[in-house]
Amino acid sequence: MKGRYSWLLLCILLTACEHVARQSETATRHVLILPLGRVKDVQIRQAYEGIRKIYPKTTVLPAQDMPAFTYYEPRNRNRADSLIAWMNRMAKPNEIYVGITMQDISTSKGMFSDYGVMGLGYCPGKACIISSYRLKNKQHFFKLVIHELGHNMGLSHCPVATCYMRDAKGGDPTAEETGFCTRCSAFLRKKGWDL
Template sequence: MVNLYQQEGLDYFELISLALRNEYNLSTIKAGKFEIPAKAFNPLRNQYDASRIIESLIPKFDNKSDLNLLITDVDLYVPRFNFIFGLAEIQERAAIVSRYRLNGSNMKERLVKEVIHEVGHLLGLPHCPVPACVMYFSNTIDDTDKKSSHLCQECRRRFEEL
C-alpha cells in the first residue's frame, strides 16, 4: 500500500496510482495534502532540503508498514548534490518526488519514471547500471528521458525475489 501525499494545488493521483499498480502491483490511497515546512528552505541555495521535508511529515504517517510518497513542485536538494528529482528514505519508508525540474511537454512521463524509481528504492531495489532501466540513476533530465518507465529484466527478477 502506498499513501500518496501531494502538495496543495497538485493532483496526480490517477497517474501515479495507475503507474504503481502496473509496475509493482501496489495499491495507492489519497493520504491528503501537505505544506512544505519553512525549516526545509535553504536561502543560500534557494532550494528545499528533501530529507527535512520527509522528516517533518513522519508524524502524519498513519501505518508504519505502508509506503509513503510525497509529490511536490519545489526545487529539491540533498547536501551532496546540486539538485535532485526525488529521494527515498528507506528507513522511514518514505519518498519524495518533485516535478520542479521535470517541466516540459513530457512532464507527466518524467514524473511517472521518477515515482517508479523512488518507490523501487523503498521496495529494496538499488540503482541499476542499465541506462534504459527505470532504476538507472538520473543525473540529468536527459537521463530520465532516455530511460523507460519499467524495470529491466534483472531488476524485475530482483523485485520478484523480494
C-alpha cells in the same frame, strides 16, 4: 534415519514460514501518496494510477503545504532530506509515504551542501519525495515516482541505461527509460509488485 527426516521436515517448515511472512509483509504494505505544495491534478493521477497498477494498496492523502522547516531560503527550495525524514516519522511500520510536488527540492551530495534533485528516497525505507521541477517532459513524472519507490523497496541504482532505476547523474534520462530491467523486475516481484 528418523532424525534426518525430522531435520528435513523442520527445514521445509521454516522455509514455508519465511515465505508466508515475506508475502504477509508485502501484502499489508500500504503506499500513501502525499501531494505537497504546488502539485497538478494530472501528476497526482499519474502517480496514483501508475502505482496502483503494480501495487493495489495505494491511497492519495489530502494535499498539504510544504512544511516550513524544510524551506531553504538561500536557494528558494525545500530540502528533500528533511521531507523524507518527516514523512518517515509519520509512516507506520506497514506504510510507505510517497511525497509528490512541482516545487524545487535539494539535498546534500558529496561536496555540495545543497544539490538540486528530482527525487530522494530511503533505500530501503518508508519515505520518498519526487519533484517534477527539473523534469523536461512532465509525461515522464511516473518514471520518477517508480524510481524512488524502487529505492524504498531496497533497489539501488542500476547500470542498465533503459531501466527505471538508472542513476540520473545530474541530468534527466527519463526519455531513455523503458521499464525495469530483468534483474530489477525480479527483485520487485519478490516484494509483491505486479510487473
